[in-house]
Amino acid sequence: MGKTIRDVADAAGVSTATVSRVMAPENSRPVANKTRLRVMAAAEKLGYRMNHAARSLKRRSTMTVAVVFPELANDFYMDVAEGIERELNDRGYTMLMASSLNSIEEEKKRISMLADRMVDGMLIIPAGSRGDHLQALANRGMPMVLVDRLVEGAGLDAVTSDNEEGTFLLTKALLADGFKRIAFVGGEITLSAARERLSGFARALADAGIRQEPSWICLGGMEVEDGYRLTRTLLESQNPPEAMVAVNLLVHLGMERRLLDMSGFGSRGGAFYGAAPRVVIAGFDEARYTPFLPACRYTASQDAVGMGRRAGQRIIEKIQEKKAGRFESEFSGKWTRAARQIIRLPVTISRSESGAANKAAS
Amino acid sequence: MGKTIRDVADAAGVSTATVSRVMAPENSRPVANKTRLRVMAAAEKLGYRMNHAARSLKRRSTMTVAVVFPELANDFYMDVAEGIERELNDRGYTMLMASSLNSIEEEKKRISMLADRMVDGMLIIPAGSRGDHLQALANRGMPMVLVDRLVEGAGLDAVTSDNEEGTFLLTKALLADGFKRIAFVGGEITLSAARERLSGFARALADAGIRQEPSWICLGGMEVEDGYRLTRTLLESQNPPEAMVAVNLLVHLGMERRLLDMSGFGSRGGAFYGAAPRVVIAGFDEARYTPFLPACRYTASQDAVGMGRRAGQRIIEKIQEKKAGRFESEFSGKWTRAARQIIRLPVTISRSESGAANKAAS
């Protein structure tokens, strides 16, 4: 069976308290160097492994942070995840990941299950725009920070991108290229990121003194299918645009897919995108395959890994603030809650160098 | 502070033992229905939440399974992850995910850290082909099953795809289309999946009575860059092939990317892939963007989610076998280790309906 701290203590000829102090240098009294070495040797020899359940029970802390994603199979989120994991690991924490399957109900379940597991804090990419359950948990003392998306009701910390600026730059770039008839495609308007992106789009048009054509604001959804559906409506209308801004990469994919289908390849072959309306797309997010999206002209990319790292840092800060706060409150009864903090990371825009229709058009 | 089982017991006028039995119906003595209801009501009213650390300490089981991936930002693995998570959740387990960053050293660290956390079992997609550390942990009693990739030294259970059959079918399809000069591109030969795929390729050629041209076996790596690099060598050789089988999707992407560059778009424009050698690719794995890969003609797709579910089932089986086994051994001193089990899921092959070069060529 597993060796315990008792075994090590006996083997080293010290008390369990001393072993404990050696095993937890961070927040413990100092131990004489000689003793420490003796203990460590004994532990090594016995193959002693800490029992984290016992430690957690006593310390009321698991050194674990839960991260809830709307879905796992998503390039952007997984880059964020890599960032979070690195940051957390660097600081001695473990990451617990879960998926809410894009459902608020699932999100609630997962979150309460994770809370029961005594995670020290939570990083959430909300599945929806309602955040009462999150707020409630946070108010009951769970350190929490939102990632990528904000939520209604203004209490929670967050780290996200400067979405508004992203679409602003994207749209400006299209305008600079001479496009005037520009549409905005996709966007679950209940999601903060979508609203912000639409807003940046509108601002760029306004800046250029261009009136928004209502039929070119094609909201509705953040998935591949949505881009596919909306693009058809848009391009088959009386009044099609000559350029489109995609709310995210999935919608962008759907749009490209529609263009591909409209080009008539499925039935009769021909030049690539030849028979399709010549439309250019500027899109949010980037991936290894964006060079192959023929209509893609500009991309705005977020620093996903950076976002993860930043979120990791922030949640650890909050966990430690809480620990300190608890100490304070036991001591003096005071507990000053820190102000809400929303961190926005810059996005970088770049021209797609290898899009096909793109090049053929220029 | 958190309510304890004691509070509930008092509120319901019963003993803590009874509350405990109500909270853990699975493996406990029966409780009178009236009492049960009273206890549940009290728990509800107090907002009682189980302390899992305490339960784990006592039960020596955390109802947690760790999953170690070589990397998180990978479509295929994350589909597997979704499958695992669903299965685990359905059975009351929690998934702990970690990334080995494609490094065996990191893998070792993560695994021993996770083992310390008292996970009940582990699902591993090995970072490399050496598995001594895995084997060792398994021998010390940790339930473990490999996913996607096998490992040297033949002790560990696994669930993976029928890789050999996948490339066999892919290659056969190309042959049926009349291609005879077929290359195999990419593959870290230390990884079982790569070896198996190469083997399927070779078998298809042999079946067709075609001699393998050594210079068309372009091994080396599983990443985008590898496909990019290898394709150049291959196509600029004296003796280029007319079709290529890609070992996986990342390599495939790199290959397409090279074709794109060789088509001369970067510098002079022209028809899509027009100036590039006309080559067709058959690749392993599929994604939402494969329709946009111009040279792609066939794909062999694995059931990633199914693989995850199967792996989840298998590890739970092993965890329960172990529990039963422990009981046995206390009783009679016997512990029959079950035979090794390797589960192979079928792959399905399909023609890429919308590849561009593809269509133009036909």
Add this chain to the structure above:
DNA sequence: CTGTTAGCGCCTTCAG
């Protein structure tokens, strides 16, 4: 600097 002691919250025999 080190040892003694008293639990953390829950489960599980063993009695009743």
Add this chain to the structure above:
DNA sequence: CTGAAGGCGCTAACAG
């Protein structure tokens, strides 16, 4: 069917 009692392995006072 239910209650009483003794830990699981570790930590955090409090003494020495």
